[in-house]
Amino acid sequence: MRKPIIAGNWKMYKTLSEAVDFVQAVKSSIPAADRVDSVICAPALFLPSLVKEAEGSNLAIGAQTMHYENEGAFTGEISPSQLEDIDVQYVILGHSERRQYDNETDEKVNKKVHAAFAHNLIPIICVGETLEEREASNTVVKVSSQVGAALKGLSIEQIAQTVIAYEPIWAIGTGKTATAHDANEVCKEIRHTVEKIAGDVAAELIRIQYGGSVKPENVVELLLKEHIDGALVGGASLKPDSYLKLLEAGANAK
Numbered sequence: 001m002r003k004p005i006i007a008g009n010w011k012m013y014k015t016l017s018e019a020v021d022f023v024q025a026v027k028s029s030i031p032a033a034d035r036v037d038s039v040i041c042a043p044a045l046f047l048p049s050l051v052k053e054a055e056g057s058n059l060a061i062g063a064q065t066m067h068y069e070n071e072g073a074f075t076g077e078i079s080p081s082q083l084e085d086i087d088v089q090y091v092i093l094g095h096s097e098r099r100q101y102d103n104e105t106d107e108k109v110n111k112k113v114h115a116a117f118a119h120n121l122i123p124i125i126c127v128g129e130t131l132e133e134r135e136a137s138n139t140v141v142k143v144s145s146q147v148g149a150a151l152k153g154l155s156i157e158q159i160a161q162t163v164i165a166y167e168p169i170w171a172i173g174t175g176k177t178a179t180a181h182d183a184n185e186v187c188k189e190i191r192h193t194v195e196k197i198a199g200d201v202a203a204e205l206i207r208i209q210y211g212g213s214v215k216p217e218n219v220v221e222l223l224l225k226e227h228i229d230g231a232l233v234g235g236a237s238l239k240p241d242s243y244l245k246l247l248e249a250g251a252n253a254k
């Protein structure tokens with residue numbers, strides 16, 4: 001049985017005081033940790049404060065990106081060891097916005113995934129197709145190749161702990177969600193790809209989220225599907241009441 005994982009991706013929203021207020025507002029209402037993993041991935045600037053604020057609660061804090069090197073002349077970057085040092089637990093890697101605007105290639109994503117595991121960070125690896133790729137029936141080819149590239153060289157145990165977020169690019173921030181049926185079909189193909197790479201045990205254990213215009217109104221239907229183990233949520237994770245509703249759906253899902 002896979003434990004659902006609901007992660008908010010705040011992208012470049014909120015000020016520090018708004019972020020701290022949010023954590024103060026939700027932290028005593030986070031569902032039990034054995035029912036759902038509850039995560040907020042915040043701008044790097046807020047991470048130390050949010051980790052402190054969430055301490056002792058069931059809320060885990062994640063980053064939205066990182067470099068793959070531990071240190072060096074990489075102006076503006078943050079490193080895996082820096083995240084580990086402040087007790088960040090998750091990191092989003094290969095988000096389509098970073099693939100599009102920051103040249104985050106499959107090869108870099110793979111290096112970052114290895115670096116994450118070397119520093120006790122659970123990677124949330126994003127994959128997904130463009131509208132053109134979907135219309136040309138290339139969704140499975142695209143997504144499978146991104147998954148294969150990201151997982152290259154990992155052990156079976158590491159693959160089993162990885163989180164993959166299937167986020168069709170055309171569904172992000174557009175209000176268009178893949179139907180639960182279509183999202184589940186792609187997540188099933190992702191699981192099948194993992195099975196080919198790492199065997200059936202890892203494929204059974206790996207958690208696959210759906211992301212793209214998820215909100216309290218549509219999350220239950222998505223989570224009911226066999227291969228959807230959680231959600232990666234942008235806009236609807238920014239308000240405490242909406243975020244808590246998503247967590248409640250996760251806690252009641254399986």
Ligand code: 13P
Nearest residue numbers: 009172173212213234235
């Ligand atoms: P929205 O939920 O705002 O569509 O964003 C999805 C996303 O990109 C999460 O990583």
